[in-house]
Amino acid sequence: MKALVFQKSGIENLRYTYYDDPQLGKHEVLVKVRMAGVDPVDLMTVNSLKVKPIPHIPGTEFAGEVEKVGDQVRDFTPGDKVTVYGKIYDGTCDMCMAGYETVCRNGGRVGIDTNGGYAEYVAIDEKYVHKLPEGYGWELASSLSISALTAYHALKEAALKPGQTLVVFGASGNTGMFLVQLGKKFGAKVIAVTTKSWLGEMGADLSVSYDEVEEKVGEFTHGRMGDVVVNSLGKAFWEKGMKVVGVRGKVVTFGTLLGSEATVNLYQLYSKHVSIMGVNRGNRSDFVELLDLCKDCKVKVWKKFPLEEGVSALRSIGSGERDGRVMIEVE
Ligand SMILES: NC(=O)c1ccc[n+]([C@@H]2O[C@H](COP(=O)([O-])OP(=O)(O)OC[C@H]3O[C@@H](n4cnc5c(N)ncnc54)[C@H](OP(=O)(O)O)[C@@H]3O)[C@@H](O)[C@H]2O)c1
Ligand SMILES: [Zn+2]
DSSP: OEEEEBSSSSGGGOEEEEOOOOOOOTTEEEEEEEEEEOOHHHHHHHHTOOOSSSSBOOOSSEEEEEEEEOTTOOSOOTTOEEEEOOEEOOSOSHHHHTTOGGGOTTOEETTTTSOOSSBSEEEEEGGGEEEOOTTOOHHHHTTIIIIIHHHHHHHHHTTOOTTOEEEEETTTSHHHHHHHHHHHHTTOEEEEEOSOSOGGGGTOSEEEOSTTHHHHHHHHTTTOOEEEEEOOSTHHHHHHHHHTEEEEEEEEESOOTTOSOOOOOHHHHHHTTOEEEEOOSOOHHHHHHHHHHTTTOOOOEEEEEEGGGHHHHHHHTTOTTOOSEEEEEOO
16 A cells, blocks of 8 residues: 655655555454544654654544454444544553543554554554544544544543633644634633634634733733633743633643743742643543534644645644644545
């Protein structure tokens, strides 16, 4: 089959080439990939993460159609439209038993610890495969495993409540556009911190620039500030995030896009009863709930690349001109 493949870390080593067709295990489903999202983690996979197998096919977020099923698979038939829960889990450790597959003690990630979706086909254990409800387009279906799931899990962990104010940093990003939409579904008022002008179309009640965020959140909340602030931009905007969280508020992070070492003013933290929470991707139950909840979610796509131009797709996610998601379409 055709795939994007690298043998040695570095985007300069990623090639569109032939790779052996996957061998289908008896409990596995062969998925014909239709579309895959491009996320910061995919670029990290190619550039620096420890991966297996080698040579490696990246691609953590994808959806497609069932092509074939293993002998023991009963719940899928060829032609089913499916997406993939992308955290590998054993189902037996204490974290899995508590419903936290996302931090399984023996876990991993599809596309990093296994081959991923930047290929014509992926063979994957049926336990990770989920049928798409009616009406899902490929752009949304291939935005669920990372972008939407991480956003949903973050809001659940933060216990965002109706009427509360959610502040989303980097709101036009892959996760940001879902945080805004899901925040509305939770019944919150949503402030998008963004350089873009289209977050109102995703439901944001207010869009503000990074420079004026403190003042505008203050005005909007009459001085109360945010109840939940999701800020995965890391060091560059960490302080701004801490300035816009209110009393008993929560600052949630799942990423460090612009640097991982940030400073915390402990007085600011305890005097306002603020919590800082780290969260990572999402659990299986979150994924199942999300499939239903996010049926009408929108995806703003900036560019779609064919698989043969996948290297350009990965290079483009850091472009200053980017205005929405980058997707890879597989014929
Ligand atoms: N732990 C997990 O499970 C998990 C899951 C998903 C993502 N992540 C991490 O979370 C972070 C965000 O992910 P994402 O997929 O939403 O990223 P993304 O699509 O690249 O979005 C980042 C957004 O940040 C804003 N931004 C502000 N300054 C920027 C700059 N100098 N360079 C780039 N973007 C800038 C932009 O939004 P505006 O134009 O709207 O300001 C941009 O759209 C990443 O670090 C990612 O690795 C972690
Ligand atoms: Zn486990």
